[in-house]
Amino acid sequence: MFSPQLSNRMMSASPRPVAFRLFHLMLVVLTVATCAETLAQNKDEGPLYMRTPFDRIVMKSGQKVNVQKLRLPWGGRTVPATLPAAGTFKARLLEGPNTLSEYDISWSQVARIDLFEDMIMQEGVQLTKDKKFDDAFPYFAYLLKEAPQTRGLDQAISTYLQTNALAAYDQHEFDRALAILGSLYERTPNSRGLSGAVDTVASKIIEQYLAEKNYKAARLTLDVVDHTFRGLDIKVVNQWRGNFKQTASSQLKEAERLINARQYLEARQAIAEAVGVWPEQPGIVEMQERLQREHPIVTLGVLQRSPSKPTHRLDSFASTRAASLIAPTLVELRGYTSEGGEYVSSVGQVELSDTGQELTVQFVDAPSGNPVETGLAASAFARKLIEVTNPASDEYDEALGTVIVEVSVEYPNLVHIKLSHSHVRPEALLTLPMSPAVGQLSDRGIFSISEQNNELTRFVADPDHRGAIAELHEVAFADDEDLVTAVSLGTVDVIDRVPPWQLPRLRANKQVVIGTYKLPTIHVLIPTGRSPITSQREFRRALCYGIDNETIIRDVLLAGNDVPGFQPVSGPFPAGLNTVDPIRYGYNGQVKPRKYDPYMAIVLSSAAWSNVQKSQGIKEPNPDTPLPKLKLGHSSDAVARTACNEIVKYLEPLGISVELVELSTEEMLMADDLVDLKYVELETWEPVVDARRLLGANGLLGEASDYMMLSLDRLDQAENWNQVRNELFNIHDVASTDLPVIPLWQTVNYFAYRSALTGISAEPVHLFQDVAKWQLEIRPQR
Numbered sequence: 001m002f003s004p005q006l007s008n009r010m011m012s013a014s015p016r017p018v019a020f021r022l023f024h025l026m027l028v029v030l031t032v033a034t035c036a037e038t039l040a041q042n043k044d045e046g047p048l049y050m051r052t053p054f055d056r057i058v059m060k061s062g063q064k065v066n067v068q069k070l071r072l073p074w075g076g077r078t079v080p081a082t083l084p085a086a087g088t089f090k091a092r093l094l095e096g097p098n099t100l101s102e103y104d105i106s107w108s109q110v111a112r113i114d115l116f117e118d119m120i121m122q123e124g125v126q127l128t129k130d131k132k133f134d135d136a137f138p139y140f141a142y143l144l145k146e147a148p149q150t151r152g153l154d155q156a157i158s159t160y161l162q163t164n165a166l167a168a169y170d171q172h173e174f175d176r177a178l179a180i181l182g183s184l185y186e187r188t189p190n191s192r193g194l195s196g197a198v199d200t201v202a203s204k205i206i207e208q209y210l211a212e213k214n215y216k217a218a219r220l221t222l223d224v225v226d227h228t229f230r231g232l233d234i235k236v237v238n239q240w241r242g243n244f245k246q247t248a249s250s251q252l253k254e255a256e257r258l259i260n261a262r263q264y265l266e267a268r269q270a271i272a273e274a275v276g277v278w279p280e281q282p283g284i285v286e287m288q289e290r291l292q293r294e295h296p297i298v299t300l301g302v303l304q305r306s307p308s309k310p311t312h313r314l315d316s317f318a319s320t321r322a323a324s325l326i327a328p329t330l331v332e333l334r335g336y337t338s339e340g341g342e343y344v345s346s347v348g349q350v351e352l353s354d355t356g357q358e359l360t361v362q363f364v365d366a367p368s369g370n371p372v373e374t375g376l377a378a379s380a381f382a383r384k385l386i387e388v389t390n391p392a393s394d395e396y397d398e399a400l401g402t403v404i405v406e407v408s409v410e411y412p413n414l415v416h417i418k419l420s421h422s423h424v425r426p427e428a429l430l431t432l433p434m435s436p437a438v439g440q441l442s443d444r445g446i447f448s449i450s451e452q453n454n455e456l457t458r459f460v461a462d463p464d465h466r467g468a469i470a471e472l473h474e475v476a477f478a479d480d481e482d483l484v485t486a487v488s489l490g491t492v493d494v495i496d497r498v499p500p501w502q503l504p505r506l507r508a509n510k511q512v513v514i515g516t517y518k519l520p521t522i523h524v525l526i527p528t529g530r531s532p533i534t535s536q537r538e539f540r541r542a543l544c545y546g547i548d549n550e551t552i553i554r555d556v557l558l559a560g561n562d563v564p565g566f567q568p569v570s571g572p573f574p575a576g577l578n579t580v581d582p583i584r585y586g587y588n589g590q591v592k593p594r595k596y597d598p599y600m601a602i603v604l605s606s607a608a609w610s611n612v613q614k615s616q617g618i619k620e621p622n623p624d625t626p627l628p629k630l631k632l633g634h635s636s637d638a639v640a641r642t643a644c645n646e647i648v649k650y651l652e653p654l655g656i657s658v659e660l661v662e663l664s665t666e667e668m669l670m671a672d673d674l675v676d677l678k679y680v681e682l683e684t685w686e687p688v689v690d691a692r693r694l695l696g697a698n699g700l701l702g703e704a705s706d707y708m709m710l711s712l713d714r715l716d717q718a719e720n721w722n723q724v725r726n727e728l729f730n731i732h733d734v735a736s737t738d739l740p741v742i743p744l745w746q747t748v749n750y751f752a753y754r755s756a757l758t759g760i761s762a763e764p765v766h767l768f769q770d771v772a773k774w775q776l777e778i779r780p781q782r
Contacts, residue, residue: 055115058114123139140153158188169201178225202234248274300495310327311327314683315680315682328442331343331350341686356423375409377438399689399692423719424721484505494752511754517749524680524741530673532616541594544739572735585728626655634662
């Protein structure tokens with residue numbers, strides 16, 4: 001039984017976080033196999049329960065004689081309290097030369113008989129008193145297996161469990177204490193004081209979980225206690241369930257007050273508290289629905305946090321993702337046909353003149369019907385075009401400046417754009433971010449970043465220009481396991497990227513929908529110019545030969561699966577899903593990716609290093625001088641992180657030492673001063689425009705060879721698709737030779753969202769393209 005002081009001692013303990021696992025102690029199953037195996041190895045050494053069974057006769061003279069197991073005259077294995085006063089019994093010695101001979105022993109000379117099982121139990125009891133519970137455990141396990149009828153065994157085990165439970169409690173191991181109490185209840189359900197002990201221990205565990213705000217685990221504890229100790233007078237279950245229901249009710253009342261006061265974020269937190277404490281509380285769904293109607297919020301899980309000032313970039317998925325929400329472009333790429341990209345606009349119509357040398361943008365009427373607002377939008381867009389086509393401007397875009405020659409406004413809603421020559425896809429020139437004046441014509445809402453820290457970025461819509469959602473909360477996760485778990489459990493509504501190796505896990509979840517982005521991305525290494533060796537073309541070629549792209553794709557990224565669209569590439573433009581994919585129009589299939597050749601990589605890297613040393617004034621470079629260690633920067637994206645680790649494994653044995661540096665989104669955008677190479681994903685989805693933006697002297701790379709500049713100039717003058725393809729194929733060939741970027745592979749990319757979130761396209765170009773249609777259905781939780 002438990003002492004009267006047990007509850008007081010338990011109540012005075014201070015809790016510490018302990019993961020609760022309620023498992024019954026499997027006394028028989030867990031240990032007997034181990035005991036039997038050890039006993040077979042050595043029967044006469046080690047603890048008593050591992051030795052060959054024997055009994056002990058204690059003579060009145062004090063002599064102790066170990067004998068083989070006795071066959072007692074009265075049968076069974078129980079020694080009476082008073083031994084016979086006369087007569088004899090037979091015994092065989094345990095050790096010595098005559099172990100097969102039987103000896104007659106007079107009862108009158110025997111003080112007592114210790115049976116083997118009694119001796120084992122006595123040792124187990126003593127070890128229990130000494131609080132050596134792990135040592136005592138196998139003694140009782142042996143008896144349960146070999147001698148379950150041992151006198152006093154049940155009481156000894158009950159005492160062992162009680163003492164062990166109390167010791168675990170005193171050590172603040174509340175989960176273990178409760179598990180032991182579960183075993184005690186299973187054996188002796190009427191143990192005195194057991195119900196009070198269970199109440200005390202379970203309360204401590206629940207208090208720990210509440211301190212951690214792990215309400216689900218606290219409720220699970222109650223469920224397990226209720227199930228395990230069914231039939232016992234347990235007060236903790238009803239008491240705590242009552243507390244949870246009362247807390248949830250109070251939080252709902254607070255949420256209603258906050259919604260009435262239009263303090264929506266605080267109301268959301270109050271509802272979340274109610275759901276966490278007691279999700280079955282009446283009124284939760286109704287309160288969630290009201291909040292979602294008045295102030296809908298969607299939570300996005302990411303690995304790459306948005307920059308504080310996002311812009312549309314070819315080399316930053318995270319920056320472009322955020323920019324597409326707070327500064328969507330006037331026209332957006334939505335797909336591909338044999339004639340190039342398909343573009344749509346949420347604020348107007350774009351028409352091309354019959355001559356092919358003038359674009360007209362007709363803006364839609366402002367929601368207010370005021371033509372002045374429409375006129376302001378048209379004027380703002382015209383000013384933007386003039387700015388980006390002015391070579392003296394910091395916003396100068398060479399791809400537009402070489403084509404657009406004149407911009408004018410026809411009040412109230414027309415903007416005329418004259419081109420220097422016909423362009424095969426002039427709409428692609430208008431993928432410029434909308435100013436607030438233009439954005440107010442759209443139905444998607446005007447968002448801005450209202451709060452940002454390492455974990456959370458809040459995108460809040462202007463109340464006067466709100467679309468389907470009022471806020472989007474971007475939550476950053478440390479790794480893809482946590483990210484995928486979050487969408488699986490409903491902690492977030494949508495995640496922007498799913499690594500391919502996580503797809504099987506999410507496909508098994510019926511509450512999660514997996515989407516595929518319509519267009520692939522190109523993974524490359526970009527030299528920053530920080531190290532002189534990366535300026536050597538031979539070294540850049542060495543990197544191509546030294547990385548086994550095919551193996552990394554097949555065995556690492558795809559885990560042995562074959563997925564169309566994942567493939568090595570030889571240039572910076574998309575290869576598409578197959579050879580007839582229209583997005584492939586800029587990819588020269590005649591230029592093959594370089595095959596893995598470590599010997600060639602060593603030769604080329606050595607030659608490059610020799611050239612660098614000579615340029616530094618060393619006339620006869622020492623071939624044994626190691627190459628300088630390079631820093632390779634990558635984002636926190638799971639594929640980038642994994643791929644860069646694999647790249648290092650390939651390059652290190654070749655004498656190319658690489659240090660990985662994981663960078664934030666902002667750091668990736670200014671990585672030229674931090675690393676020597678950076679791993680990026682390119683979104684060069686309209687090569688006819690993006691080629692110059694990436695490879696031009698004023699483009700992303702900041703420099704270009706003369707031959708590349710000549711090729712880009714010829715592309716700008718192309719007036720039909722045949723000319724465009726020919727010039728892009730030539731640019732691809734030049735890029736493969738000069739290697740301003742080191743091409744690695746193309747990937748198809750995935751996202752995932754809870755099925756309660758509707759309005760997302762099955763294959764969007766970017767995640768937020770249909771954000772104006774997003775709706776989040778409220779479903780009961782448990």
